[in-house]
Amino acid sequence: MNIGIIGAGAFGTGLANALATQNPISLWGRDAQLIETMQSERENARRLPGVVLHPNVTCTHSLVHGLQADVLLLCLPTQQLAAFVQNNANKLAGKILIACCKGVDLATGKGPVDVIHSILPTASAGILTGPSFAIDIAKGLPTALTLAMDDSDLVLEVQRALSTSNLRLYTTDDVQGAQLGGALKNVIAIGCGAIMGAGLGDSARAALITRGFAETQRFADAMGARPETLSGLSGFGDMTLTCTCDKSRNYRFGYAMGAGTEWTSTETVEGRSTAYAVKAIAASKNIDMPIAQTLCALMDGDITLQQATVALLSRPLTQE
Numbered sequence: 001m002n003i004g005i006i007g008a009g010a011f012g013t014g015l016a017n018a019l020a021t022q023n024p025i026s027l028w029g030r031d032a033q034l035i036e037t038m039q040s041e042r043e044n045a046r047r048l049p050g051v052v053l054h055p056n057v058t059c060t061h062s063l064v065h066g067l068q069a070d071v072l073l074l075c076l077p078t079q080q081l082a083a084f085v086q087n088n089a090n091k092l093a094g095k096i097l098i099a100c101c102k103g104v105d106l107a108t109g110k111g112p113v114d115v116i117h118s119i120l121p122t123a124s125a126g127i128l129t130g131p132s133f134a135i136d137i138a139k140g141l142p143t144a145l146t147l148a149m150d151d152s153d154l155v156l157e158v159q160r161a162l163s164t165s166n167l168r169l170y171t172t173d174d175v176q177g178a179q180l181g182g183a184l185k186n187v188i189a190i191g192c193g194a195i196m197g198a199g200l201g202d203s204a205r206a207a208l209i210t211r212g213f214a215e216t217q218r219f220a221d222a223m224g225a226r227p228e229t230l231s232g233l234s235g236f237g238d239m240t241l242t243c244t245c246d247k248s249r250n251y252r253f254g255y256a257m258g259a260g261t262e263w264t265s266t267e268t269v270e271g272r273s274t275a276y277a278v279k280a281i282a283a284s285k286n287i288d289m290p291i292a293q294t295l296c297a298l299m300d301g302d303i304t305l306q307q308a309t310v311a312l313l314s315r316p317l318t319q320e
């Protein structure tokens with residue numbers, strides 16, 4: 001299976017480097033100037049500085065070249081995925097499409113695989129997700145991920161194609177669970193960052209991770225996901241990583257909010273849009289999501305962090 005990567009951000013670049021240890025990999029990005037510099041300088045100075053690109057990585061801004069491979073890893077921000085698939089639907093039909101993004105599409109309320117299927121209903125699609133910072137993958141540090149596809153034969157072929165000695169993939173057919181675990185952990189990570197930025201302490205963060213996980217499970221359950229998926233790498237695993245580490249952009253965005261400093265980065269912060277998408281779905285399905293709801297009010301500037309804390313702590317006392 002030939003593998004191509006679509007999106008030359010931090011994650012696309014990191015995955016390209018990891019997979020290039022065993023196969024030639026094409027890495028497509030939309031910015032011609034950046035891509036030409038990456039190809040000649042062997043570094044993605046904008047999105048993953050300090051990592052030398054493996055000689056097997058070919059950077060291209062030609063979509064004809066970028067879309068040639070059998071398996072395409074779509075490493076685009078979730079909110080950009082639908083437009084990309086729509087604009088390239090003819091060329092993508094017949095490919096194996098693996099979404100590598102973590103979020104819920106704000107316009108439709110769909111996860112990445114559902115977005116792909118809504119445009120290409122017969123596409124072979126899946127999602128690669130789990131605890132994995134781009135920089136760790138790029139450096140070849142040990143990483144374990146979940147690959148979710150509903151085709152039980154194809155998932156094994158893709159698992160083999162995408163596994164390396166340092167990148168260990170576990171499979172599942174619970175696509176919904178894998179989509180939602182990765183999406184919701186970003187929302188909770190923003191909240192954890194806010195807590196730490198405001199100096200509310202490690203114990204408060206542990207409480208938010210735990211209640212955030214309960215909220216995530218409640219949401220996923222209502223959406224038809226299986227509980228064991230949420231306990232795996234794509235749920236619990238990624239929640240643990242993202243909520244406790246300042247390498248996470250979601251965490252750092254939240255931290256800036258809690259500390260009252262301005263966020264000027266152009267890096268992708270998926271949890272921002274996903275929080276609103278989740279809030280809307282929760283309202284329509286009557287799912288209790290106090291943390292996501294409070295976070296939206298905080299991001300909108302409707303409440304202060306102190307008011308958010310009071311609102312969460314003063315909810316009726318209940319069983320765990």
Ligand SMILES: NC(=O)C1=CN([C@@H]2O[C@H](COP(=O)(O)OP(=O)(O)OC[C@H]3O[C@@H](n4cnc5c(N)ncnc54)[C@H](OP(=O)(O)O)[C@@H]3O)[C@@H](O)[C@H]2O)C=CC1
Pocket residue numbers: 007008009010011012029030031046047075076077078080084100101102103132133134135266267268270
């Ligand atoms: N970084 C990480 O550690 C990890 C990220 N992910 C997930 O990967 C996904 C991508 O994030 P990441 O790579 O980190 O983000 P970055 O912010 O590093 O990069 C985003 C990339 O997407 C490109 N892009 C944005 N919009 C479009 C578009 N409409 N068409 C084509 N390209 C576009 C950007 O191009 P340009 O530079 O031209 O703006 C840029 O190359 C997210 O869903 C994230 O959750 C998953 C695991 C780890």
Ligand SMILES: O=C(CO)COP(=O)(O)O
Pocket residue numbers: 102130131132133186189238241242247248249250251268269270
């Ligand atoms: O998904 C990630 C790690 O698994 C990366 O997290 P951030 O998008 O918050 O940086």
